[in-house]
Amino acid sequence: MNDDHGSIFDGLLGGDSSQWAFGTDFEDPLAGVDTTTPDGVDPAELAAYCLMLGDDALIMSQRLSEWCSRAPDLEEDIALANMALDLLGQARLLLARAAAADPRVVPGLPEGSPVPPEDALAFFRDDRDFRNVRLAEVANGDFAHVVVRLLMFSTARLALLERLCVSRDHVLAAVAAKGVKEVAYHRDWAGRWFVTLARGTEESRRRLLAALDALWLLQAELVAPHPLEHSLALAGVGVDPASLRDPVDAVLGQVLTAAGLDRPERAPLAGVGGRTGRDGLHTEALSLLLAEMQVVARAHPMGRW
Amino acid sequence: MTTIPAEPDLEARLQAGFDATIARRDRIEPRDWMPDAYRKTLVRQIAQHAHSEIIGMQPEGNWIGRAPSLRRKAILLAKVQDEAGHGLYLYSACETLGVSRAELTGLLLSGRQKYSSIFNYPTLSYADVGTIGWLVDGAAICNQVPLCRTSYGPYGRAMIRICKEESFHQRQGYELLMTMMRGTDEQRAMVQESVDRFWWPSLMMFGPPDANSPNSERSMAWGIKRNSNDELRQKFVDMTVPQADALGVTLPDPGLRWNEERGHYDFGEPDWRELAAVIRGDGPCNAQRLAHRRAAHDDGAWVREAATAFAEREGAR
Numbered sequence: 001m002n003d004d005h006g007s008i009f010d011g012l013l014g015g016d017s018s019q020w021a022f023g024t025d026f027e028d029p030l031a032g033v034d035t036t037t038p039d040g041v042d043p044a045e046l047a048a049y050c051l052m053l054g055d056d057a058l059i060m061s062q063r064l065s066e067w068c069s070r071a072p073d074l075e076e077d078i079a080l081a082n083m084a085l086d087l088l089g090q091a092r093l094l095l096a097r098a099a100a101a102d103p104r105v106v107p108g109l110p111e112g113s114p115v116p117p118e119d120a121l122a123f124f125r126d127d128r129d130f131r132n133v134r135l136a137e138v139a140n141g142d143f144a145h146v147v148v149r150l151l152m153f154s155t156a157r158l159a160l161l162e163r164l165c166v167s168r169d170h171v172l173a174a175v176a177a178k179g180v181k182e183v184a185y186h187r188d189w190a191g192r193w194f195v196t197l198a199r200g201t202e203e204s205r206r207r208l209l210a211a212l213d214a215l216w217l218l219q220a221e222l223v224a225p226h227p228l229e230h231s232l233a234l235a236g237v238g239v240d241p242a243s244l245r246d247p248v249d250a251v252l253g254q255v256l257t258a259a260g261l262d263r264p265e266r267a268p269l270a271g272v273g274g275r276t277g278r279d280g281l282h283t284e285a286l287s288l289l290l291a292e293m294q295v296v297a298r299a300h301p302m303g304r305w
Numbered sequence: 306m307t308t309i310p311a312e313p314d315l316e317a318r319l320q321a322g323f324d325a326t327i328a329r330r331d332r333i334e335p336r337d338w339m340p341d342a343y344r345k346t347l348v349r350q351i352a353q354h355a356h357s358e359i360i361g362m363q364p365e366g367n368w369i370g371r372a373p374s375l376r377r378k379a380i381l382l383a384k385v386q387d388e389a390g391h392g393l394y395l396y397s398a399c400e401t402l403g404v405s406r407a408e409l410t411g412l413l414l415s416g417r418q419k420y421s422s423i424f425n426y427p428t429l430s431y432a433d434v435g436t437i438g439w440l441v442d443g444a445a446i447c448n449q450v451p452l453c454r455t456s457y458g459p460y461g462r463a464m465i466r467i468c469k470e471e472s473f474h475q476r477q478g479y480e481l482l483m484t485m486m487r488g489t490d491e492q493r494a495m496v497q498e499s500v501d502r503f504w505w506p507s508l509m510m511f512g513p514p515d516a517n518s519p520n521s522e523r524s525m526a527w528g529i530k531r532n533s534n535d536e537l538r539q540k541f542v543d544m545t546v547p548q549a550d551a552l553g554v555t556l557p558d559p560g561l562r563w564n565e566e567r568g569h570y571d572f573g574e575p576d577w578r579e580l581a582a583v584i585r586g587d588g589p590c591n592a593q594r595l596a597h598r599r600a601a602h603d604d605g606a607w608v609r610e611a612a613t614a615f616a617e618r619e620g621a622r
Binding site for chain 1: 359362363366369370371372373374375376377378379382383385386389390392393396431481484485487488489491492597600601604605606607608609610611612614615618
């Protein structure tokens with residue numbers, strides 16, 4: 001019976017790991033890459049910056065992956081999983097970069113634990129140590145909610161990655177160059193659905209407006225200047241979010257016009273004592289998200305997966 | 306469709322042509338004449354297979370949010386995404402027989418078409434992700450590899466691609482279990498417990514024993530099916546026992562032993578009453594799986610309506 005496909009089971013046995021050609025089978029995602037911190041840059045600052053960008057991607061990916069098997073159509077199910085995978089890939093590289101720049105950011109684990117740094121960072125930090133914007137973490141809503149969230153998130157991230165391609169940090173520049181192609185698709189997908197829902201039916205327009213109303217107040221945080229980002233921008237390593245404001249505004253303005261919608265008038269969501277996501281001060285949603293995401297890993301700090 | 310002038314022996318000639326194609330082990334293609342019963346059998350089988358891919362996203366999807374490493378999360382998410390892709394190819398193959406994806410989805414949601422019973426079992430630990438890859442995808446491959454040579458062209462071609470991806474999934478599952486077996490005592494116990502739960506349901510994936518398989522004979526004659534349920538089950542057991550040894554787990558069957566005379570492993574009888582109960586709808590997760598699918602479909606209705614309305618309006622401009 002296996003005339004054409006007799007080889008399917010060949011090589012299933014044995015401990016040679018080279019047979020598992022998954023493209024993901026490496027312990028250190030930055031193996032072979034120059035990870036020296038550029039001159040004049042504080043490694044702790046670089047690590048904190050990588051955590052900001054990495055956590056944005058990781059938490060957004062976790063929310064997108066919750067859509068798996070729940071989308072309105074198979075094509076959209078596949079698209080949402082694709083975007084979750086892209087962001088997960090970016091998160092892995094950025095968390096690994098953070099750990100390489102400053103190993104002190106990696107939470108301590110029992111002696112001999114095989115958990116790699118990217119996983120120690122993803123699964124063994126508490127919510128206060130996450131540096132993502134609050135937009136990424138709020139609980140999912142309906143399909144309009146994911147479209148609006150992705151549009152705002154990917155518009156800002158694409159503008160950022162485009163500028164990060166020339167970072168003096170080789171790893172950040174490489175992550176950005178790869179990410180630009182991915183996030184351009186995310187923005188395109190979200191923009192097309194945004195216009196479709198706005199101009200589709202009364203119901204879709206109503207839902208889109210509700211999602212816009214619920215999420216717009218989280219938009220400003222994406223381009224809010226943070227002292228750390230400002231200092232790394234001066235050093236030629238990071239991007240100052242303040243410089244993204246105009247281009248992001250222009251893109252969102254175009255999409256809103258195409259959709260026939262006015263720009264929502266919502267003041268940014270306040271922080272607590274002036275602190276927001278980038279400072280480790282989150283919504284109630286994040287610790288719940290982490291409770292799910294981290295539960296298995298934390299139960300097995302000595303585990304191999 | 307072209308109108309064919311009435312001819313008394315036309316039907317007989319078409320049937321003879323069809324039979325000759327089957328006898329040559331050649332492919333039947335969408336525009337070829339085929340007996341109604343052949344078409345119906347194919348629609349039933351391909352749709353059931355497509356539905357299985359879509360419902361099959363749930364048991365493993367259950368663990369995406371809790372995957373214990375980022376690498377495993379990426380592997381699992383990509384795998385479940387592949388299943389959605391398999392569903393798409395298969396619905397497309399089915400559409401060549403004149404049934405739309407929307408109709409087939411309706412038949413799944415109303416319970417008139419079935420999906421593989423294995424997906425009505427719960428996933429209770431992360432090891433289940435590996436076990437499903439190894440045993441469930443392994444059993445599926447045994448069932449599906451012969452289908453690459455099935456008599457209906459679009460189905461056979463879809464199966465070639467699906468089998469390649471399934472074999473990749475099977476290796477990933479086995480590799481997860483292998484890695485866990487090199488981990489802690491708790492992890493090894495987790496793997497064994499998972500294999501204990503999935504072994505018998507995996508054997509049931511080949512369907513009832515040949516003596517009780519009402520549709521098998523005709524499907525074999527038509528070249529839709531190439532091997533009997535019992536042949537494939539034996540093949541799976543023979544293939545899996547050495548893999549279990551290499552992994553270091555015990556398959557939960559005291560009757561499992563090598564039979565020198567037959568050149569095959571002897572094995573115990575699955576609990577066919579349990580299979581019947583699960584097929585009847587009384588399995589541990591039947592209601593949950595269908596409710597999840599219905600909710601996704603219903604929640605997405607307004608989106609599909611909006612997309613249709615938008616496309617019509619844009620098209621009219």
